[in-house]
Amino acid sequence: MAETRRLFFALELPKEVQQQIIHWRATQFPEDTGRPVAAENLHLTLAFLGDISADKQKALSQLAGRIRQKGFTLAIDDAGQWLRSNVVWIGPRHAPLGLIQLANMLRSQAARNGCYQSPQPFHPHITLYRNTPRAVTIPPPNFRWQFKVDEFALYESVFRQGRTRYQELQRWTLSN
């Protein structure tokens, strides 16, 4: 069987926002909340592609490179827990249109190329904890981290020596 890689399109967070999130998380949640996502792994997934071949990666990268849209401003001002997937997340209360457009475009390109896409609508989020063993009290979202998004990237999820690392493979600029 041809070699595959586990890939996804996502937004990176500015380093200072990453640090503020880590600080907020450390002050707001008890230690047994779940498995904290490492600072450098914090991201917002646009489209999950699954384990795909090099050919499919190339096709989807070419399509991603043809996307023409302007950047947008994203405000992270909400938090919650999904008990079904056992994660605690933060995200935008109101997703900007540009974010929805970009994710929907990448998701539909992925679906048309045979990458299964969940029928659930896109819920933009940044996972903070995985494997949360129980319902946790979500602190009031007393934050608003706002930043300009003018790039998106393709990442590979690499599991090595018991750790997952997200490695950037390619990056595109958002511009008309």
Ligand code: 2AM
């Ligand atoms: P999560 O943070 O909500 O778990 C790399 O694994 C990224 O792809 C993560 O952001 C993860 O979202 C997302 N992801 C992993 N498996 C997925 C799946 N089956 N469907 C949708 N997104 C998935």
